[in-house]
Amino acid sequence: MMRRQVIKKRTQLEKFAKEVDLSQDLGFDTETLGTKIDRLQITSLQFHDRENKVSWSILTKESTFGEITLRDLKEVLNPILPKMKIVGQNLKFDLWVLKVNGLSDPILKDDTLILIYLADATIFTKALKERLHKDLSVPKTHIWGLDEKCTERSNEVFGLGIGSKGKPRSKKISWDFITTNWKAVTRPCPRYDLVVEKYGKTTLTDFWNNFLELSEDEEVCDIPLITEEIFIDYGLNDVEYILPLRDFWLAKLSPKQVKLYEEIELPFLKILVKALDKGAYIDRQLLENTGKKVKESLDKIEVQIYNLTGIHFNIGSSDQLAEVLYQRLGFPILARTDKGKPSTKASVLKDLNKTHPHKLLDLLLQRADLAALWSKFYSKLPDHIVNDKIHCQFNQAIVETGRLSSSDPNLQQVVNHKEYPVRDAFVPRPGYAMVVYDFSQVEPRILTHASGDPFLTEIYQNDRDIYQEIADEIGIKRSESKTLVLAIMYGMGAKSVSETLGITELEAKNYLNNFLAKMPSISKTRKSVEDAAKAAGFAEDMFGRRRPLNFHNKEDKNRALRQSFNFLIQGSASSVFKLSTIKVEEVMKKYNGFMTMFVHDEIIAEVPIKDVWKASLEMKEAMESTIALSVPLKSDGGVVKNWGDGKREITLSKQEVEELMTPKLSIQEIINLSLGYQCLN
Structure with missing residues (x-):
């Protein structure tokens, strides 16, 4: 029978530290006041030892149910945490929580989120409670989240009474509500009926709006929304099933997948934790000042649009803009939306401006550009800055190809606008310099390696321009050559190529045929990959990463065949990138540097200024020696002043780096030194 021990005092914590069996894999989870960097105060830690059934x-103290302080956690747990072998779900978050709170790193044994992802990346729902229910048949009510448990209790706790339809009123309790009002919901909560009795009739909206204030009035408060029993049960129910879930998914991996998991994905997870903890350093003043300029330009353009049209309307409303453009001003309709309405998309307006040039269309396109810049970046990024840093979530277990995604905020979408460059605000912190390196054409290089094509191999081995050489060989422009290479890798047909290049479908078909005729080994490799995928039911990359495919009908089959060849390239590229970060991490450790961002094939790092030149050279070497292919890997970059310069390929010379180490004196400091010298004489 499972024993549950609740630890609320330091003496109990010390006893736990002596008794816990460090030879066992331990289920592990953390609970905090929130998920953002400034809300990561620990409310509870859960451990589960399956072998010893405890x-x-x-x-x-933060939970309000215990007395253990952060100092207690550090002094008692830090000596044993490095010996603990932990298993959990989405351990990137839990390990980050430990770092932020000054606790030692445990041994990362297994993460069920990564196991599920590797076993079947197409599974949409990887949430722990859903997986426990579907994979281990655990009843949903047994593993309800705290929000679900609280929603069930809401009518009883808040005394909401019976609604207009004769059913008990309940409030859907969200995580935001719980974390925002943590202290209020863990002690007796205000009841609606008692509030009405004391203060007179009031609306439910007013009740919730004044929730915190009412929580201070003992006369209208009754029972807690979250009791100690509910909180403990919620925390332990998940962690007690984590080891069986690990076993369930680990058994589904092939030997190659296990190797991928142990040698690439788990080490990479640790790198993501470190990057998340360090954060990207931001010049907030530059970001906000540039944002003001964007907003001012946006406002001026909108005034010009109103003056030109002679009407004040909501330019951001596609319906209102369509009415002004097509009905009031009589512009022809070039395209319609899926619902049959006239389209006002930027691409449509751009085409319209070619056939019917007009200052209004110029202004609308300028506004669309600036509006996107403002809404996506300049109005939102400042909200993510804490202590001059943005702690972005790089997501390891979402994209089916193995590539990273990012969120809160999505730094992979950050553009380097020519006039208002967002990336320029991403700078190194004081005492450090920024190093940026980006893999050059990693996917075409993998295509070349996988196909063994002699024409492409010879170009790369002699470090020549692959796109220009292909263009010269089949008689097209370099830009068209680049599109063809992408088309081959991503399975684009003649129609898509014709639309991209603005040529006829027949011309596009000839381009593709000429390309493949010159490089027949690509067609042979693609056929071999597609046949293997059909036989196995999944695509596989060079490292054993798999992607399940659907061959149910003709449409699915065609899509699956395209995905199989693309996955060989994209999946392999993702693994090469992750492997490169593991090698770069060794360089960072050597020079006390750290990586902060990972954007597509680009690594952004910071190193103390005194060592940055050596670290930069070794970082480039580490990336280019990640894996031995039939063609060399290549990375471009160096030491830069900011992330924007990295994109513009404006790197610092060795002399410029050395100048960074020379302290710059202000005018006042020079005057003070001069006065001091005069006094001495």
Whole structure:
């Protein structure tokens, strides 16, 4: 029978530290006041030892249920955490929580989120409670989240009474509500009926708006929304099933997938934790000042649009803009939306401006550009800055090809606008310099390696321009050559190529045929990959990463065949990139540097100024020696002043780097030194 031990005092914590069996894999989870960097105060830690049939819930002072302080956690747990072998779900978050709170890193044994992802990246729902229910048949009510448990209790706790339809009123309790009102919901909560009794009739909206204020009035408060029992049960229910879930998914991996998991994905997870903890350093003043300029330009353009049209309307409303353009001003309709309405997309307006040039269309396109810049970046990024840093979430287990995605905020979408460059605000922190390196054409190089094509191999081995050489060989422009290479890798047909290049479908078909005729080994490799995928039901990359495919009908089959060849290239490229970060991490450790961002095939790092030149050279070497292919890997970059310069390929020379180490004196400091010298004489 499972024993549950609740630890609320330091003496109990010390006993746990002596008794916990460090030879066992331990299920592990953390609970915090929130998920953002400034809300990561620990409310509880959960451990589960399956072999010894015991679970522990460590309750801190922050939870309101325990007395254990952060100092207690550090002094008692830090000596044993490095010996603990932990298993959890989405351990990137839990390891980050430990770092932020000054606790030692445990041994990362297994992460079920990564196991599920490797076993079947197409699984949409990887949430722990869903997987426990579907994979281990655990009843949903047994593993309800705290929000679900609280929603069930809401009518009882808040005394909301019966609604207009004769059913008990309940409030859907969100995580935001719980974390925002944590102290209020863990002690007796205000009841609606008692509030009405004391203060007179009031609306439910007013009740919720004044929730915190009412929580201070003991006369209208009754029972807690979250009791100690509910909180402990919620924390331990998940962690007690994590080891069986690990076993379930680990058994589904092939030997190659296990190797991929142990040698690439788990080490890369640790790198992501470190990058998340360090954060990207931001010049907030530059970001906000540039944002003001964007907003001012946007406002001026909108005034010009109103003056030109003679009407004040919501330019951001596609319906209102369509009415002004097509009905009031009589512009022809070039395209319609899926619902049959006249389209006002920027691409449509651009085409319209070619056939019917007009200052209004110029202004609308300028506004669309600036509006996107403002809404996506300059109005939102400042909200993510904490202590001059943005702590972006780089997501390891979402994209089916193995590539990273990012969120909160999405730094992969950050553009380097020519006039208002967002990336320029991403700078090194004081005492450090920024190093940026980007893999050059990693996917075409993998295509060349996988196909063994002699024409492409010879170009890369002699470090020549692959796109220009292909263009010269088949008689097209370099830009068209680049599109063809992408088309081959991504399975684009003649129609897509014709639309991209603005040529006829017949011309596009001839381009593709000429390309493949010159490089027949690509067609042979693609056929071989597609046949293997059909036989196995999944695509596989060079490292054993798999992507399940659907061959149910003709449409699915065609899509699956395109995906199989593309996955060989994209999946392999993702693994090469992750492997490169593992090698770069060794360079960073050597020079006390760290990586902060990973954007597509680009690594952004910071190194103390005194060592940055050596670190930069070794970082380039590490990336280019990641894996031995039939053609060399290549990375471009160097030491830069900011992330924007990295994109513009404006790198610092060795002399310029050395100048960074020379302290710059202000005018006042020079005057003070001069006065001091005069006094001495």
